[in-house]
Amino acid sequence: MNSKFYKMRRNRMISGVLAGLSDKWNFDVTLVRFLFAIFTIANFGVGVIIYVILASILPIKEDIEEEMYGTGPRKRKEAQAIEENDGWFW
Known part of the structure; x- marks a missing residue:
């Protein structure tokens, strides 16, 4: 990544x-949550505002990997339409 x-x-x-x-x-999730709680309490709730901003801006890791490796579902609108008379058959 x-x-x-x-x-x-x-x-x-x-x-x-x-x-x-x-x-x-590469930290433990519990440690990060504990440090976030201490930061939020010490700064009178600024951590909550930062969290909301990050939650709305940051992409999801699994979606990034699906997009990078093409493992996500196929989108029907990306497919090309087949014409009736395109020269494949008589």
């Missing part, structure tokens, strides 16, 4: 921001 931040569906409690940060930095 490259150096971008992301959310994760696995190990998430609300939107997966802290799970993504813990996966990115």
Whole structure:
């Protein structure tokens, strides 16, 4: 994975921001949540505002991998329409 931040569906409690940060930095999820709680209490709720902003901006890791490797579902609108007289048959 490259150096971008992301959310994760696995190990998430609300939107997966802290799970993504813990996966990115190879920390335990519980430790990241504990440090986030201390940061939020010490800064009078600024952590909640930062969390909401990150939850709305960050992409989901699984979606990034599906897009990168093409393992997601095929989209029907991407398929080309077949014309009646395209020269394949008589």
